[in-house]
Amino acid sequence: MTIDQLLVYFFGACAMLGGVLMLVARHPMRVALALISCMLSLAGIYAMLGVHVVAVFQVLIYVGAVMVFMVYVIMLLDVRDPSFVRRYSRMLLPGVVLGALLAGALGVSAVRLGAPAIQPGASAAPSYLVQPFSVEFLREYWLHFELTSVLLVAAVVAAIAIIRTGRRSDG
Amino acid sequence: MKLLTVIVLLPLAGFLLNGLLGRRLGRTFVSIVGCGLPILAFLATLKAVLLLQAAGPDAALLEVAYRWASFGDQGFDVAFYFDRLTAVMTLIITGVGSLIHVYSTGYMKDDPGYARYFAYLNLFLFFMLTLVLGRSLLVCFVGWEGVGLASYLLIGFWFEDPAKAAAGKKAFITNRVGDAGFLLGLFLLYWALGTVNMDEINAAFAAPVAPAVSASLVGVLLFIGATGKSAQIPLHVWLPDAMAGPTPVSALIHAATMVTAGVYLVARLHGIYEHAPEASQVVAVIGVLTAFFAATIALVQTDIKKVLAYSTVSQLGLMFLALGVGAYGVAVFHVYTHAFFKACLFLGAGSVIHALGGEQDIRKMGGLWRRIPLTFGTFAVATAAIAGIPPLAGFFSKDEILWFALASQHGGSAALWVLGSAASLLTSFYMFRLLWLTFLTPSRMSHDTEHHVHESPFSMTGVLIVLAALSAIGGFFELPHFLEPLLPIPAVAGSLEHYEHTFVFVAVAVALLGLAAATFMYRRGLARGEALAARFPRLHRILGGKYYIDELYEAVLYRPLHWVSDRVFLGLGDRLLIDGSLHGLAALTRRASGRLSRVQTGQLQWYVAMAVIGVVGCLVWVWRHG
Amino acid sequence: MADTQLLLGLSFVLFALGLVGVMVRRNALVMLMCMELMLNAVILALVTFSLETATLSGAVLVFLIFVVAAAEIAIAIPIVLQLSRQRSSLDVEGYDRLQG
């Protein structure tokens, strides 16, 4: 067992812990921190597996942009809220049971796969280094690249529209 | 020129004109369009009949209006098919239809919704013609649903009255049950034969290689459709309630034309039923039961239109009895005679109601013959016709039905004959009861009403006279023989061959017996028997004589029948089973609807949970069965 | 031994955890974060499969998911903000005026 494998284990355990903490933590800020730790652990796994480009962007986009935004909003809304005290909805028990069932059902379908093991960092043809990946990405997938820009424009307009509507309904 | 298409489109033009412009253009215009176009359609039909006659006995006119759609390699045409069967139906629809339109100009004179009424009536004719002229079951089904819609609109015509709206809804829902059967049958036929053209369906079943679908199954499914439209047990409940609409509507839709659509359908698809003895058996049994039980109910009705409504149900039952024993032509014959006398009766009833200012209860009538003699005369002729008094129209068709019910080799039996004859006897009895109580007994009208009585205008009485004349002489036209190239007449059981004339006398005797009994009971009005028997029960039993007969009648005939019809049939059957199940079904769906609404709690988490249940359920199902 | 099964298992568990979070947590913001967790689980599955099948398209989809996740949050946060202003609460169980 190499140190790489150990690290993948370790990060996997951390990610799992982060996920569980998200469900248990009372305050949204703690949930956000749990999520961030989970994401960072996942990024660690990707780095160990040699998928550097995903690891980099996981940190940059998810942790750097999305979660920072989230944390900012949480701080903005840091008021006493009943949902801080009673964190679970009525669906607690059925929800947990259903989640377990779902994980089980998905697991069953994958266990039967009988797939070959992957050697971390020793993967074959495609390169996940930033430069080759980017070249490949823009050569084959530039339609999607353009489409994401449309999507982002739409999202920005949507956000503006929502905020304007809210302002009007307040005033 | 596409003659058949023109026949169908003329009433549609009337609907569009009256519906869109009627309100602006005034009553004269509405009347001219509303009556003129059906009459034109009638004339066009006559021309088509002439063409058909020139072409030979089993010829047919076929006219493709246009290619409607093609599904895969198959084309669906809107095609019209005109053979002798269609000819008879079309003549009835346009002929009687036109007469009723003319009648309506008088009956609906003062109604604010005059234009709308005629628009709906024309719309009905359009759909009815589509139904009988359509070559494919699909076109037929369009008409089938369309007449239901038009009927719904016309029943609810005076929509201020919630009871009428409810009646319309009841008709609509009951018919849906039947339609589901129709559609299933249609799909099965299409699936098995790859065609829905009715002539080709008949041919396919006559072919030496049997189609890959059970004729009995299809037959029963289509018959379910027919029971809905033609008000047979157990889907008959809507028809009496449908009488809430204007009387000419009852005459046209709920007596002369639409309700016979089921009979037409079975006769048209006789190819299926000839090869489906089980389905035919079902048809015959349902038919005769309906005929008998509806007649018992009619015995105790006091609303003039309700009596006629139940009598319609009963007569339709006789038609299905004929269909069930393979005498398709005879059934159509009865459709034809029934159209005349039942239209005449309904319109006569309309004239009575018109004269009395809306009174419908026969217990509050009487003595009208002097006041409205024309109505009385025509009503009497039609009553005699429906009762089967020779030589009026009803005698011929009914006699043949009963004969084939007994003697047909295609499922005839003594039991069918007995029940059918009993229905016939009861028919004669309650129809003459109606005649006595309405017209002949001393007047029981209130003073106000009495003052009001007046004969109807000529537009109404003229129509009555025409219809009465047709009810009188219509039977001399040998319709089953005319239709024989299309609709074979079943073979008669050998042992009975020589008794046909004997049974004619039996039929006449039955009719006269009914007449005599009714005369005896109701000659002097309602009070007879009932009142006396109630006041001096012992005395009149001791005195015997005629009172004893009363008692006997009361004990043997009236009471059990009343009990059967009132308790068992109306009470248990109608109210509890049919109404109950309809209402029960409605209540059930409403309750189910409430339950389902409660699932929609507004809780986001619950919605997500439902979705997860779905995902997990699907995964597990697929995994378990993979 | 870090094989496909293990990573996939982790991915499924994280996915289920995210879904459970959406179902059981009352706070609207926490709910949104749990949705992000689900997307992360999918990314893990995609990366695993991309390595296993030695193709690039899985990793490409990951990038699209990044963008979509960002866009989703950009729309979701203003909606939650407005709701919290209207109802002065972040409690999702209280958002049940539309029902039936």
Added chain:
Amino acid sequence: MNWYDVVKAMLPEHLLLAGMVILLTLEILRGRPRDGFVVAFLALAAAAAAALTLHMEGYTGAPFSGHFSVGPDASLAKFALIALALPVVLISRDDFAETRYYVLLLASLYGACLLVSSDSLPTLFLGLELMSMPVYALVLLAQLRADSAEAALKYLVLGGTATATFLMGVALLYGWSGSMSTAVFAAALGSSDTLPVAGVVLVVASLFLKAAIVPFHGWAPDAYEGASVPVTAFMATIIKAGVLFAALRLFETAPVTRPLVDVLAVLPLVSMIWGNVAAIRQTSFRRMIAYSSIAHAGYLFYALLGAGPGRAQAVVFYVVVYGIMNVLAFAVLPRGTDDERSDRLESLQGLYQRRPFAAIMLGIAMLSLAGLPPMPGFVAKFLVFRNVLAAGYTGYAVLGLVASYLGIYFYLRVIQYMFMNPATADQPAGHPRRLALAASLLCLAPAIVLTFFPGWLLDRF
């Protein structure tokens, strides 16, 4: 790569995008407030014309091979989507003047168009997201309604869940095949391996979620009720159509085998019954339409049971007819100033006396949605059930037919309210509006054509 192809194949999309860009520019330059409507309408009309031309021409092209391709069928579907949006835009003007609204509408349509011609799962995914995301915001934009933010959140959370589920399914399919082509899905349909089948189930579940099939339907009634009328019309028609076209794109002509058949038949069947039964007690028109749309989604997915070219024919015809009739209903719906009150079914009482044209149009829409002949809705149902029968699932066909008859009752109730019940005093006046009239005529014309000449559409397959 051929630039000419890139421009031509994506012409409808480009025109929609051009509309968005112009609108955004106007927004930045602070143009007159009503400008949004005109530009959006023109962009839509141009895009519809472009799609129709491409279809007529029989143009086939794949500018981004393996990701995006156009054929006559795809162009026709795009035309249907864009043309359905035209009346929706017409009825939007009175509620929404801002350019933002129209940008979002066009963006959503852009996504729907992408779905139709996507060849790879990433394209499909982007199309789905681009289609649904702007609608989350559109739901919230209803100014007349206090609860629309709640509706938007519900829609967003369920939609986000659907996205994650879809992606998980895609990941499993990808892991099975190593490819992201849409053909993988059709191949997986025939596989008996657990991994691809699980992938198929997850993808189908996400489509069910977006199309509101029981038990994934929770969001639909709330979102439909909370949104404003034009947005509800948009969701009920174009979004549903887009999802179904996506399903069609995935299933192609591959036959569905057991055990997937049961999933694909039972849940839609339950939806038909559930939607039709739950609609009976509703008092809000939009909520009733929401339940009706749940039932209709059931019929639509039923069409996928049959294999071969009949599948596309049935789905497209059904979608078009259903869409036209729904938009027609919303176009003629009388609207007052008080949204919640004019949404109540009772406000339709005696509509025939007040506004006969609107009542007749609404009646036609209801009868057609109920599937009564000779309305085109009947043909649509006929096609669906014919397909199911042809695939040999007689039992499911019979059950579906019976379930479809449950639905007639509540459509009839609307007709009863309009034609049979007298008007009450306190009804919103609801004056006829010219644009809404134009929208209803725009729906009526194709409805008439499809009633009498359904072949006009059917023969195109």
